[in-house]
Amino acid sequence: MSDKQHRVWEETQSSPEFAQLRKSFRGFAFPLTAAFLSWYFLYILLTAFARDFVVTPVIGNINIAFILGVLQFVSTFVIMWLYERHSSHVLDSASDKLRDKVEKELAN
Amino acid sequence: MNLDHTTISSALFLLFVLVTLYVVFRASRQNTKATDFYNGGGNFSGFQNGLAIAGDYMSAASFLGIAGTIALFGYDGFLYSIGFLVAWLVALLLVAEPLRNSGRFTMGDVLAFRMKQRPVRTAAATSTVVVSVFYLLAQMVGAGALVSLLMGFTDPAAKNLVIVGVGILMIIYVTVGGMRGTTYVQIIKAFLLMSGAAVMTIMVLVHFQFDISQMLGAAQQASGNANFLEPGQKFGKDIFDEAGNLDAVKTLFSKLDLISLALALILGTAGLPHILIRFYTVPTSKDARKSVNWAIGNIGAFYLMTIALGFGAAALVGAEAITEKDKAGNVAAPMLAEYLGGGTGTVGGAVMLAVVGAIAFATILAVVAGLTLASSSSLAHDLYANVIKDGKATPEEEVKVARIAAFVIGGLAIALAIAAQGLNVAFLVALAFAIAASGNLPAVLLSLFWKEFNTRGAVWAIYLFSAVGLLIFSPVVSGAATSLIPIDSGIAFNWFPLANPGLVSIPFGFFMGWLGTKTSNERNYAKYAELEVRSLTGAGIAKAVQH
Numbered sequence: 001m002s003d004k005q006h007r008v009w010e011e012t013q014s015s016p017e018f019a020q021l022r023k024s025f026r027g028f029a030f031p032l033t034a035a036f037l038s039w040y041f042l043y044i045l046l047t048a049f050a051r052d053f054v055v056t057p058v059i060g061n062i063n064i065a066f067i068l069g070v071l072q073f074v075s076t077f078v079i080m081w082l083y084e085r086h087s088s089h090v091l092d093s094a095s096d097k098l099r100d101k102v103e104k105e106l107a108n
Numbered sequence: 109m110n111l112d113h114t115t116i117s118s119a120l121f122l123l124f125v126l127v128t129l130y131v132v133f134r135a136s137r138q139n140t141k142a143t144d145f146y147n148g149g150g151n152f153s154g155f156q157n158g159l160a161i162a163g164d165y166m167s168a169a170s171f172l173g174i175a176g177t178i179a180l181f182g183y184d185g186f187l188y189s190i191g192f193l194v195a196w197l198v199a200l201l202l203v204a205e206p207l208r209n210s211g212r213f214t215m216g217d218v219l220a221f222r223m224k225q226r227p228v229r230t231a232a233a234t235s236t237v238v239v240s241v242f243y244l245l246a247q248m249v250g251a252g253a254l255v256s257l258l259m260g261f262t263d264p265a266a267k268n269l270v271i272v273g274v275g276i277l278m279i280i281y282v283t284v285g286g287m288r289g290t291t292y293v294q295i296i297k298a299f300l301l302m303s304g305a306a307v308m309t310i311m312v313l314v315h316f317q318f319d320i321s322q323m324l325g326a327a328q329q330a331s332g333n334a335n336f337l338e339p340g341q342k343f344g345k346d347i348f349d350e351a352g353n354l355d356a357v358k359t360l361f362s363k364l365d366l367i368s369l370a371l372a373l374i375l376g377t378a379g380l381p382h383i384l385i386r387f388y389t390v391p392t393s394k395d396a397r398k399s400v401n402w403a404i405g406n407i408g409a410f411y412l413m414t415i416a417l418g419f420g421a422a423a424l425v426g427a428e429a430i431t432e433k434d435k436a437g438n439v440a441a442p443m444l445a446e447y448l449g450g451g452t453g454t455v456g457g458a459v460m461l462a463v464v465g466a467i468a469f470a471t472i473l474a475v476v477a478g479l480t481l482a483s484s485s486s487l488a489h490d491l492y493a494n495v496i497k498d499g500k501a502t503p504e505e506e507v508k509v510a511r512i513a514a515f516v517i518g519g520l521a522i523a524l525a526i527a528a529q530g531l532n533v534a535f536l537v538a539l540a541f542a543i544a545a546s547g548n549l550p551a552v553l554l555s556l557f558w559k560e561f562n563t564r565g566a567v568w569a570i571y572l573f574s575a576v577g578l579l580i581f582s583p584v585v586s587g588a589a590t591s592l593i594p595i596d597s598g599i600a601f602n603w604f605p606l607a608n609p610g611l612v613s614i615p616f617g618f619f620m621g622w623l624g625t626k627t628s629n630e631r632n633y634a635k636y637a638e639l640e641v642r643s644l645t646g647a648g649i650a651k652a653v654q655h
Contacts, residue, residue, distance in 0.1 A: 009638040012647075021644055029201040036197050037374075040190075044370045047187070047339040048363040055338045060321030061328065065183060065339050072190045073408055079197055080404050084397070092394060095645045102647035 008105045012098065021094045028086050036079055043068050113446075114259045116462035124300075124470050125277065131292045132285035142503035145286035145510055146213035146485050147388040154395040156295060158402020161386050163294030164478040165192075165377075165403070166301060166410055167243075168250050168438075168471050169537045174411075175444070176437025177342065178418020180427050182331065184342035185418050187366075189411035191373030196407065198549075199378040200400045205393035206556045206643035207384060215384045215548065216490035219555050219570075222635030223563040225499065229490040231570040235547050236381040236486035238573070239540050240479040241521060243380075246536035247479070248274060248525035250438070251472045257439050258465040268526050274473060275522035281477040282484060282514040286507075290477050291389060297474035302410060304467040308441070309413040311448040312420035323416070326423035336422070343369065361605045369538065372610030376541030379548030382482035393646050417441050424448075442468065480521070484513035531592060535584050535607070542610045543573060546617035554621045556643055559636050565625030569617050578609035 012018050046054050047065055054065040140149070152160070170192065177185030211217030216232030251274045252267035261267060281290055316323040328336040335341060344366035347358040377383060387396045421430065421440040424447050433439045442464045446452060449460030488510030493501040501509075547570040554561040554569065579585065581604040586593040593599050606612075642648055 006634050006638075009641050010634060012641045012645075013637040018641065018644070022640075025644060033198070033201050036194065040194050040374060041367075041370070043190075044187075044367055048344040048366050051338065051340055055335075060319075061324040061337060062321050063337060066186075066324075066337070069186055069190050070412075072194055073412060076194055076197060076404065076408060080200060080401055083201060084401060087394075087397060095393075098641075099645040099647045102641060102645060106648065 005106055008102060012102050012105075017094070017098055021091070021098060024086075024090050024094070028090075029083070032079060032083065036075065039075060040072065043072055113458035113462045113465070116459060117258060117465045120462055120466035121469050124296075124466060124473075128293050128296060128473075129280065131296070132281050132289035135285045135289040135292055139286060139288060142507040143213065144288055145507045146385070146489065148286065148288035148291050150389060150391055152291060152389045152395075154390060154398025155402050156291070157386060157390050157395070157399035159298045159406065160291045160294035160389070161383065161399055161403035162406040162410070163296075163298035163301070163474050164382055164386060165407060166298070166471065167247060167475045167537070168254065168468055169246065170410070170414075171301060171305070171471055172250070172254065172438040172441055172468055173436075173537075174414045175417040175421060175441040176430070176434075176439070178414060179421035179425070179430055179440035179444075180437040181342040182327070182333070182336035182419075182422065183339050186415060187339070187343060187370070188373065189414045191370055192377070193404070193408050193411050195374040195377035196400060196404045198375060199383070200397070200404065202556075203378045203384070203552060204387050204396045204400045207552070208387045208390065208393045208396035209646045209649060210556070210639055210643045211388065213385065213388055214486045214489045215381045215552065216486060216494070219551050219566055220490075220494070221555065221639045222632040223566055224630075226495050227563055228566050229494045231567050232551075233486045233490040233495075235543070235570050236490070237483045237517070238576075239379075239381060239544050239548070240483040241517065241524070242536045242543070243382075243540040244476055244479045244483075244517075244521045245524050245528060246533050246540070247472050247476050248521055249528050249531070249533045251469070251476075252525065252529060253434070254438065254465075254468055254472070257434055258442060258461070258468075264529060267529060271525045271529075272522055274476060275518050275525075277473055278477040278480050279514055279518035281473075282480045282518075283511045287385075287389060287481060287485075290474075290481050293474050293477055297470045298406065300467050300470055302406060304464055305410055305413045305417065308420070308445060308448060308464070309416040312416040312424070312444070315420075315424070315448075320415075323419055323423060327419040330423050330426045364611060365606045365608055368606050368608035368611035371614055372538060372542040372545050372608055375545035375549050375610070375614055377544075379544030379552060380540070381486060381544075381548070382478045384552075385482055385485060392649065417444060420444055476521070480514055480517050483517045484510045487513040487517075535579075538608060539576070539579060542579075542608065542613060543576065545610055546613035547571075547573065550614075550617040550621045554618075554625075556639070558625075559633065559640075560625055560631060561621065562625050562628050562630040562632065564628035564630070565621045565623075568624030569621035572616070572620055578604050578606075578613055582609065583607055 054063065056064050058064060058067055174185050174188050177188065207218055210221060215236060216229045219232050220228040248271050252271045255270040256267050281293055324337055344363040347355045347362055349355045390396050390399055421444040425443045430437050430440050430443060442461055445464035446457040446461040450456035488506045492509040493499065493506045550569045551566050554565060581601055583591060583602045584607050585591055586600045586602050588595060
């Protein structure tokens with residue numbers, strides 16, 4: 001790879017547009033990851049250590065453990081939807097713009 | 109079980125084999141470049157790939173294993189369903205898109221991007237083969253057991269014949285169809301599995317007038333266990349000593365084991381090589397994201413249905429009848445199907461049993477093909493082309509090696525599966541997840557997101573295989589009633605108290621990645637600039653594909 005190409009990658013990496021893109025990706029994906037991991041392990045810890053609480057019946061034979069389990073499904077679908085919305089509204093256009101710019105510079 | 113359903117089952121399975129072989133041979137004619145073997149041409153749509161991911165991911169362990177675990181142990185089986193689904197968020201938020209943008213064919217592409225090629229590629233290939241072969245072994249031993257249960261074979265030679273047959277079919281799928289052919293097989297299988305599960309779920313729900321509480325109540329009553337609907341029947345048990353007092357230490361270990369399993373389940377998925385290479389079959393990162401969305405939709409729906417399948421089997425078939433046929437409960441879903449069709453000896457029962465049995469075969473066959481493809485791709489592209497040939501192999505040579513590798517891996521899997529007949533190999537799936545979570549995932553994440561990460565860090569994270577090491581000293585291997593080495597042999601070296609090593613080995617993998625990096629002076633910031641810009645923008649992707 002030529003020095004020129006190296007320069008394109010490094011200049012792009014240190015450009016404010018790229019910094020902004022990285023921030024809006026990481027600023028969204030990382031906290032969301034921390035959130036779903038915490039929520040999942042809260043559920044696991046409750047089923048392991050708070051048995052008396054999670055076996056409380058809510059509707060008929062459906063207890064809190066079931067409700068929490070199904071809520072894990074719900075939260076997974078919601079997070080998927082949130083990320084898709086963030087990506088299509090914010091990330092995709094910014095990354096496409098940068099991609100076109102980089103590819104033009106690499107071709108020159 | 110009588111002749112009726114075995115005949116129908118064999119006919120249906122034969123039909124599946126013929127259709128998939130036809131599709132695979134047709135797909136092989138669409139292959140235009142040698143490298144289509146790896147990525148199927150990279151032009152699948154997000155929807156197609158999403159179904160294929162679901163097909164690759166939902167193994168017989170999910171379909172038969174989870175339904176069986178719920179049927180026998182109640183609530184705790186559902187923990188698997190949840191972990192296997194939530195795991196997809198790691199792949200969605202952190203891995204799928206950057207991986208698609210910065211690699212071409214294998215996990216090693218991303219790991220070795222800014223590293224020394226030889227050590228990192230060798231590590232990536234080793235890990236890919238180890239994870240895939242463990243997983244493969246569990247599926248193939250399961251195939252032998254399943255067929256003998258459904259067909260009523262008792263002769264071990266018949267089981268071995270089934271294993272050899274499954275092995276030969278998967279080798280044909282992979283060598284002839286490559287990624288394109290295998291992807292079509294996954295799509296067909298996903299469609300069959302989803303349809304089969306949906307029909308059974310609806311029938312169970314109709315039986316209970318769509319009253320889930322009533323279904324759970326019936327399952328609890330049939331089990332004769334007052335706590336059947338509560339967590340703690342299988343995992344994180346309260347353990348009492350002989351005098352009936354709670355053993356605080358053993359109980360704590362039992363609960364830590366549950367947490368350890370949970371950790372491996374949700375962090376393992378995004379480190380499974382046969383899943384990672386699926387992201388290369390679509391043209392852009394946007395399509396990779398759409399694939400994961402579709403996969404989550406399908407997989408989520410499927411795992412929700414395991415509630416009806418598992419508790420339905422507990423209520424309508426009953427644990428006693430299930431364990432009479434198979435102690436591990438793997439026949440719960442097929443037996444439920446027979447019941448829903450009208451019961452043993454009825455035409456409807458025979459048809460339903462045959463259909464579900466055939467779907468289970470299709471499931472196993474598709475998953476083993478995906479695993480064989482991942483191993484042979486990595487052996488050819490990482491080990492042969494970039495280590496042995498130093499990057500100077502032509503695509504044609506590479507793919508020729510990949511096909512040979514598929515024969516070798518397939519042959520090895522057949523031999524190991526025959527040798528392992530009769531052993532309880534269910535733990536191998538959890539082990540594959542634990543290795544993927546403790547080696548591959550740290551290496552992939554640190555590669556993508558940590559500027560300083562380097563060759564030694566990557567190699568240390570992957571190679572130590574701490575998950576395997578700990579497992580050898582765990583109760584899975586020795587010192588417990590369920591160990592591989594029988595407890596009455598008197599041989600016991602189980603100083604590691606957990607059956608699931610993840611709780612220790614996953615943080616250890618990340619730590620070794622960090623330590624290796626910090627103790628080596630190698631830094632490649634220039635290449636990281638390229639990796640980071642590529643991974644977030646997709647720049648240079650078209651060029652990377654033509655290469």
